[in-house]
Amino acid sequence: SAVISQKPSRDICQRGTSLTIQCQVDSQVTMMFWYRQQPGQSLTLIATANQGSEATYESGFVIDKFPISRPNLTFSTLTVSNMSPEDSSIYLCSVFRQESYGYTFGSGTRLTVV
C-alpha cells in the first residue's frame, strides 16, 4: 500500500494564526482526501483534492478556512487558517490505491490551538 509522509506530527499554535500541513505520497495518486478527527470523535471528511483543479469541500467546510493545494500527483497541503481553540483536532490525509482497493492514511497532525 502507499506510504504517506505527513508533517508536522503535532503542533501547538496561537489563536488567530495559520498552520499548513503537508502530505507526501510515495507514488502518484489521482485523489487525496483530507479528514478531521475531533477529540473522541470519528473522522469527518473536509475535502477531496484532485491535481490541477480546485478541491471539493464538504458541507460545513469552506476554502477560506481550509485552503488546499495539490500541485502534483504526489503532494498536497491543507492550511488551517485563523485558528481558534475549536480547530484543535487531528488532521489526516488519505489516498486510494486502485491496485489494492485500499485507503491509506497519513499518521496525522495533532493540532492544539491555545
Added chain:
Amino acid sequence: GEDVEQSLFLSVREGDSSVINCTYTDSSSTYLYWYKQEPGAGLQLLTYIFSNMDMKQDQRLTVLLNKKDKHLSLRIADTQTGDSAIYFCAESTQAGTALIFGKGTTLSVSS
C-alpha cells in the same frame, strides 16, 4: 445522505471472540472497510469486503456482510489485550471516492 452507525463500546475477556457491528444506510455502498486505531496512533486498515461478497476471513478476522439488512460485522477470534483499540467501519460507493466513517467502537479486552 450516507450514514454509518456503530455501537460505541464493547468489553470482552481475553480469549473470547469479539463481534463489532455496523449498519449503513446507502444501498449503493460497494466497498466496506474496517480500520483499527490505537491510542495516539494512526489508522490501520484491517480488512475490507466488496458488496458482492458475503464473508471474508483473514486469520483471526472474519467479516460478514448482509446486504439486505445493510449490516456489516467484524469478528475477532481469540481476542487479545493488544486488540484493545477503537474500530471504525467505513464505506464508499465507488472505488476511489472518499470513505464515510462510523463513530467507532471502543473495544476493551480484560485479562
